[in-house]
Amino acid sequence: MVINSLLQKILFFVFTFFIAMIALGQESQQFRIGLMLEVSSSETENLIEELKMEIRRVVGEDAEVLFPPSLLKVNQLDLELARKQYRELQQSDADLILSFGTMNNSLLFDDLQFTKPVISMAGVNAPGLELPLKGEGSGITNFLYLVTSQSMSNDLETFHNLTRFKKAGIVLRRDFYESLALKNYFDEITSRLGIDYELIFYNNAEDVAARLSDDIDAVYLAEAFYLTDKDIKYLADLFLERKLPSFTSSFANDVESGILGTNQSSENFTRIFRRIALSIQEYISGTPLETMPVQLDLSKKLTLNINTLIRLELPLKYSLLAGTNIVGSIIESGRVTTYDLLDLIDMTLVENLQLQASQRDVDLLGQEVKLAASTYLPEVGAGAQANYRDAARTFEVILPEYALLGNVFLNQLVFSEAANAGISIQKRLREAQQERFNVANLDAILQVSALYFNALIAKINLNIQRENRDLTLRNLELAELNYQAGQSGRSDMLRFRSEMAQNTQNLIEATNALQLAYVEINRQINMPLETPITVADAKLGEGIFEAYNYSNLAEILDNPRMRQPFIEFLVNEGKTNLPEFKVIDRSLEATQRNIRYNTTGRLLPELGLQGAYNYDFNQWGAGAGDIRPKGFFTAGVNLRVPIFQQNNFSINRQTAEIQKDQLEIQKAGLAQDNETAIREVVLNLINQISNIKLSEISADAAREALELTRESYTAGAVNIVQLIDAQNNLLRAQLAQSNAIYNFLLNATQLERLIGHSFLLHTPEENAEFERRFIEFFDQY
Numbered sequence: 056m057v058i059n060s061l062l063q064k065i066l067f068f069v070f071t072f073f074i075a076m077i078a079l080g081q082e083s084q085q086f087r088i089g090l091m092l093e094v095s096s097s098e099t100e101n102l103i104e105e106l107k108m109e110i111r112r113v114v115g116e117d118a119e120v121l122f123p124p125s126l127l128k129v130n131q132l133d134l135e136l137a138r139k140q141y142r143e144l145q146q147s148d149a150d151l152i153l154s155f156g157t158m159n160n161s162l163l164f165d166d167l168q169f170t171k172p173v174i175s176m177a178g179v180n181a182p183g184l185e186l187p188l189k190g191e192g193s194g195i196t197n198f199l200y201l202v203t204s205q206s207m208s209n210d211l212e213t214f215h216n217l218t219r220f221k222k223a224g225i226v227l228r229r230d231f232y233e234s235l236a237l238k239n240y241f242d243e244i245t246s247r248l249g250i251d252y253e254l255i256f257y258n259n260a261e262d263v264a265a266r267l268s269d270d271i272d273a274v275y276l277a278e279a280f281y282l283t284d285k286d287i288k289y290l291a292d293l294f295l296e297r298k299l300p301s302f303t304s305s306f307a308n309d310v311e312s313g314i315l316g317t318n319q320s321s322e323n324f325t326r327i328f329r330r331i332a333l334s335i336q337e338y339i340s341g342t343p344l345e346t347m348p349v350q351l352d353l354s355k356k357l358t359l360n361i362n363t364l365i366r367l368e369l370p371l372k373y374s375l376l377a378g379t380n381i382v383g384s385i386i387e388s389g390r391v392t393t394y395d396l397l398d399l400i401d402m403t404l405v406e407n408l409q410l411q412a413s414q415r416d417v418d419l420l421g422q423e424v425k426l427a428a429s430t431y432l433p434e435v436g437a438g439a440q441a442n443y444r445d446a447a448r449t450f451e452v453i454l455p456e457y458a459l460l461g462n463v464f465l466n467q468l469v470f471s472e473a474a475n476a477g478i479s480i481q482k483r484l485r486e487a488q489q490e491r492f493n494v495a496n497l498d499a500i501l502q503v504s505a506l507y508f509n510a511l512i513a514k515i516n517l518n519i520q521r522e523n524r525d526l527t528l529r530n531l532e533l534a535e536l537n538y539q540a541g542q543s544g545r546s547d548m549l550r551f552r553s554e555m556a557q558n559t560q561n562l563i564e565a566t567n568a569l570q571l572a573y574v575e576i577n578r579q580i581n582m583p584l585e586t587p588i589t590v591a592d593a594k595l596g597e598g599i600f601e602a603y604n605y606s607n608l609a610e611i612l613d614n615p616r617m618r619q620p621f622i623e624f625l626v627n628e629g630k631t632n633l634p635e636f637k638v639i640d641r642s643l644e645a646t647q648r649n650i651r652y653n654t655t656g657r658l659l660p661e662l663g664l665q666g667a668y669n670y671d672f673n674q675w676g677a678g679a680g681d682i683r684p685k686g687f688f689t690a691g692v693n694l695r696v697p698i699f700q701q702n703n704f705s706i707n708r709q710t711a712e713i714q715k716d717q718l719e720i721q722k723a724g725l726a727q728d729n730e731t732a733i734r735e736v737v738l739n740l741i742n743q744i745s746n747i748k749l750s751e752i753s754a755d756a757a758r759e760a761l762e763l764t765r766e767s768y769t770a771g772a773v774n775i776v777q778l779i780d781a782q783n784n785l786l787r788a789q790l791a792q793s794n795a796i797y798n799f800l801l802n803a804t805q806l807e808r809l810i811g812h813s814f815l816l817h818t819p820e821e822n823a824e825f826e827r828r829f830i831e832f833f834d835q836y
Contacts, residue, residue: 086118086339089126089149091141093156094281106328113332118339130159132230137162145170151335157278160200161234169197172344174334176201176327191348199334199344201351203327207277207304208244210318213357214302215248217316218369220273222251226263227278229256260286264293276303276314288312291363300367307358310382315363320356320380320532327351329536356380356528380528381521381562391587396507397815399580399590403503404496406581413495420485427481430474434466455674464667472659476652483645490641493634497808500816503579504804508797510572510590515793517565523786524558530778531555533769547775554779593800595747600800608803609744612737620836622737624829625810626730632811633729639722646715653708663693729809736806743799750792757781757788 088110092099111120126149128140137159144152154163154175163175175198193199211223225241232238232254245252255266255274260282267274274294279287282305291313294301300315307319330351338344362383394402404410440460468474531551538548577584593600611617630636670686697704764781767773807813814822 084118085121086114086335087121087123087126087148087150088335089144089147089152090122090128091137091144091152091154091156091159092127092129093132093137093158095129095131096281096283098283099281102324105324106331109325109328110332110335113329114336114339117336120335132158132228134158134162151338153331157231157234163198163200167195167198169195172197172199172338174199174201174331174344176331191350192346193349194345196343196345199347200349201327201330201334202349203351203353207240209355210277210302210304211244211248211275213318214273214275214300214316215250217302217357217359218273218300220250220300222253222271223273223275224253224255224267224271226255226257226274226276228258228281231278232256260289263290267297267299272299274299274301276301276305276309279303279305279309284308284312287314290314295363295366298367300363300369307380310358310360310363313360313363315367316357316359318355318357320353320358323353326353326532326536358382380525391589393589393591394507394576395591396504396593399503399507399576400500400816402580402582403499407499407579408581410492410495410499413492417485417488417492420481420488424478424481424485427474427478430471430477431468435464437461437463458674459672460669461672462667462669465665467664469662469664470659471661471663472652472656473661476648476656479648480645483641483648487638487641487645490634490637494638497634497811499579500813501804501808503576505801506572506576506579507590508593508801508804510569510576511593511797512794513565513569513572514590515797516790517562517569519786519789519793520558520562520565522789523782524555524562526782527551527554527558530765530782533765534775537769537771550775550779593797595796595800608740612741612744617833618737620833621829622734623836624832625733625737625806626726627832628810628812628825628828629729629733630726633809634811635725635729636722639718639725643715643718643722646711646718649711650708650715653704653711657697657704659696661693661695661697663695665689665691665693733806733809736802736809739802740799740806743795743802746791746795747799750788750795754785754788754792757785761785 090103092103107120107122114120126144126147128144130137130140141152141159141162149171152171152173154160154173156176160175163173214220214223223245227237241252241254253268253271255263257263257266263274274290276282276290282290287303287309291301291309294315295313303309303314303317303319305317305319307317307323310317334344334347337347356379358380360382438461440458440462442455442458442460444454444456531548531554534547534551538545573588574584576588576590577586582588611621667689668686669689672685761781761784764773764778768775768778804813812825814825817825
């Protein structure tokens with residue numbers, strides 16, 4: 056028993072020791088990394104933090120990666136300080152050294168004996184770098200240098216193809232230029248392209264501004280890594296002011312600040328950080344640095360600022376869109392005129408050619424009124440008469456053989472029912488034509504409103520299509536990264552390339568759709584069709600759309616008890632306000648006046664006055680004599696009563712009565728059609744109000760779902776089909792969300808058209824009176 060008890064204790068001790076050793080073995084080892092930097096700024100600090108996160112994520116549980124502050128060395132471009140800091144890191148407890156920057160890299164290449172492992176980010180493979188070894192790996196113990204596929208030669212070639220400049224100002228630091236011995240390199244590139252160049256060395260952004268000579272027509276930022284975002288924005292604005300196209304070899308987000316373009320992809324830093332992290336993870340797992348590949352392939356995708364391109368008045372080639380990351384809006388630029396809806400309505404009412412032609416119809420009928428009224432104006436005339444009588448063949452001896460006579464006459468209509476009826480009818484017809492012109496005005500307002508909202512929909516569709524294309528571009532780059540890491544197959548890349556081609560086509564079509572929408576607006580406001588314009592965004596309850604009390608309208612339409620009274624009130628408003636009803640009313644008045652005339656009015660007598668003065672100027676020949684007096688007056692009164700005129704009065708009365716019946720039928724039909732249209736628009740408004748709320752929820756959910764799906768795809772948890780479905784769901788949800796608000800406002804303007812009351816064109820007091828009338832109607836309902 057004692058032996059068994061002792062044996063049990065020994066076994067328990069051995070088991071506990073074994074478990075403890077396993078636990079100790081499972082604890083992650085600490086791995087300390089030193090960093091060699093040339094300059095420290097907010098931008099570089101953010102990048103370093105991203106790099107640290109990527110390294111820790113990739114290494115995972117293989118080791119606890121530390122970045123002690125004491126192992127962070129920044130030399131501020133001081134070569135002697137850089138050598139001193141490098142020696143300190145070699146003697147420190149760092150497990151690995153990461154080096155960044157041209158000067159730091161050249162320092163490492165001076166002595167290829169590495170007591171501690173070093174990974175050097177060499178950047179571009181410039182000829183002056185003189186990388187010591189050939190082959191896939193460095194071949195030097197404890198040393199890995201990473202060289203990207205980026206090339207200043209490719210940058211200059213792309214830049215020249217884009218702008219066809221003649222002399223480029225090449226911006227870079229002097230130490231960068233000298234350490235890489237770039238003179239022959241630039242000479243060879245510019246000679247091949249047939250261009251000239253001038254070096255612009257800088258320490259700060261102001262140096263670049265001061266050294267731009269007048270004959271430079273383009274600027275290439277060959278090495279601007281250490282310029283801050285503020286510096287880049289300052290230079291971008293300066294280049295635009297001087298009409299200088301610009302290109303950068305640095306960050307893709309510099310293009311968002313106004314630089315024209317770059318060959319850098321927005322995902323390149325992700326690729327660089329991923330490659331560095333994978334190299335560290337492989338080293339920790341036992342792979343020697345000298346055997347790892349030095350070549351780092353980066354995406355060469357042109358990133359282009361379209362706003363800068365337009366402001367520089369450079370042509371946009373749609374062929375560029377296929378492989379280009381677009382920044383900014385393809386249509387908008389600083390030189391376009393921006394119109395809101397009120398601007399377009401005002402210009403339409405004044406400049407629209409159709410309205411101008413319609414106004415001439417009113418003017419013509421005004422002339423008809425004047426012509427009818429002129430019947431009561433006096434008729435005055437004068438005449439002369441020369442007579443000859445053959446005295447040998449006639450017996451009127453009292454008449455002279457030759458005579459010269461003259462007279463002046465006056466006719467004045469005093470009363471005529473026919474004339475009165477004609478004047479009254481023409482006045483009513485002119486008033487009816489004026490109401491038709493008012494109809495044309497309302498139609499033009501609705502038409503330009505529809506064009507405005509269609510342009511807004513096309514504009515937001517263009518932005519969404521561009522964002523969707525950019526998202527596909529990022530997903531393509533993600534698929535390429537996963538393919539390189541062995542997490543996905545080549546089919547994913549091919550699928551995203553196919554999606555990319557389709558997205559690019561959709562982007563081109565959306566661009567042309569917006570251009571066509573602007574052409575239609577220019578036609579509506581009688582502007583040259585090629586005039587560059589844009590439309591201001593419309594927001595519910597803000598700006599000119601504050602008059603649309605969205606919450607009140609939504610409350611009324613959502614309340615079944617108020618909805619029916621509201622519709623009936625709108626129908627009554629339409630009957631009161633719409634010029635279409637007034638056209639029929641004026642036409643009915645003209646017809647009724649015609650009926651009265653052809654019934655009893657025809658029996659009223661027509662009264663007129665006549666007067667004349669006759670004068671015998673001279674007479675001679677046979678029968679001539681001295682006549683006294685030579686001049687004399689005549690005057691008279693005419694009274695005429697039409698009794699029977701071939702039954703014309705009866706036929707005209709019957710015709711007018713048929714016309715009256717026809718107009719009354721048209722009015723009833725118009726009322727029915729308008730009520731139907733009001734009810735249809737109200738139902739559409741209810742749909743749009745609910746759509747505004749639901750589409751916002753849907754878009755937020757689709758956006759979050761896409762982010763989760765993208766993270767899962769990155770981790771290999773979902774396939775490409777799920778990622779594309781999530782992206783397409785977001786595209787549909789964004790389009791639905793943007794269209795919901797604009798469709799609501801468009802339906803609101805359609806409702807205004809049906810009731811003849813535009814809230815945008817009426818004063819706040821008039822709109823308040825409209826609401827008061829509805830409240831009074833509802834209280835009495």
